[in-house]
Amino acid sequence: MEDYYKQANTEEKDVFQQYINKYILFYGTTLTLTTAITFAGCLIVPLIRSRRFPLEIEYPFRVDYQPITAMLYFHQVLGMYQVTCQVSANVFLALLIWYTTARFEILTNKFRTVIKYSDWKTCIQEHQRFPLSVKIQYIIVCLTSLIKVFLCAWPADHLMRISSNVAEAAYDSLWYNQNIESQKIMLHTLLQCQRAVVISVPGLLKALTFQQYTSV
Known part of the structure; x- marks a missing residue:
């Protein structure tokens, strides 16, 4: 740059x-x-x-x-x-993106002022050989950011799957051998445990899971 x-x-x-x-x-x-x-x-x-x-x-x-x-x-x-x-x-990362945007705007201005065929050809070549160094920097930063998100998505996805097993484990217990009051408490607990624990950001991230991670 x-x-x-x-x-x-x-x-x-x-x-x-x-x-x-x-x-x-x-x-x-x-x-x-x-x-x-x-x-x-x-x-x-x-x-x-x-x-x-x-x-x-x-x-x-x-x-x-x-x-x-x-x-x-x-x-x-x-x-x-x-x-x-x-x-x-x-x-x-934002700097790299803004720099790339500025380069494309510069190239756009060059295309609009082209008169000779040689200048037009030069603009095409410039578009095709975008600086490799910028691409490498962008890829490195993106990979680093993705790894950071993955480190959080992995335990979050595991948390969702494990928490969803609580209701099944509670149902497999001997709750039906207890008195009516205990059974009512257990049924209430089962209803509460049916919803898995999901880490989310309202309006931004519906759920921090592997599925959401791979779809971004």
Whole structure:
């Protein structure tokens, strides 16, 4: 990307600058807010919950004296900040997509101003030989993101299948040998257990399962 931008002419740089000016506020605000919320949480949580550190961690040694307290506090804050920085990986994927979009817009502008056959042929060749480096970066980021989702989809799918077996296991028990009151409680439990536990995001993800994962 850097090499292409350095070799780009004024019109091509203007296209890139238009995209930067249009979306820098949104992405800059998002990264700033996530970082600010993380540090705010580090400061507020200990005050609200009356504890020394932002995270509730047990250490195999005393932590109620300096400089151990300060060192551990800084260590936890740094760890939370590193987790927050994972947002940058998603922003990098967005950067690759916006860069690709800008390249296609530049190519579109070239097609519209083509006069000679040689220029038209050059545009076609440029369309066919899209930078391999960008494709590789995009594939790597996508694979990394898919692996992260898979690590969550696997236990979520297993949770759904195991939780659906509870009703069957309860029905196979000797509930019918109990008194009427116990049988009513068991029937109520069976009704409750018929619905499997499903992890979902309303309006975004219907169910986090292997089937949903492979259909995306």
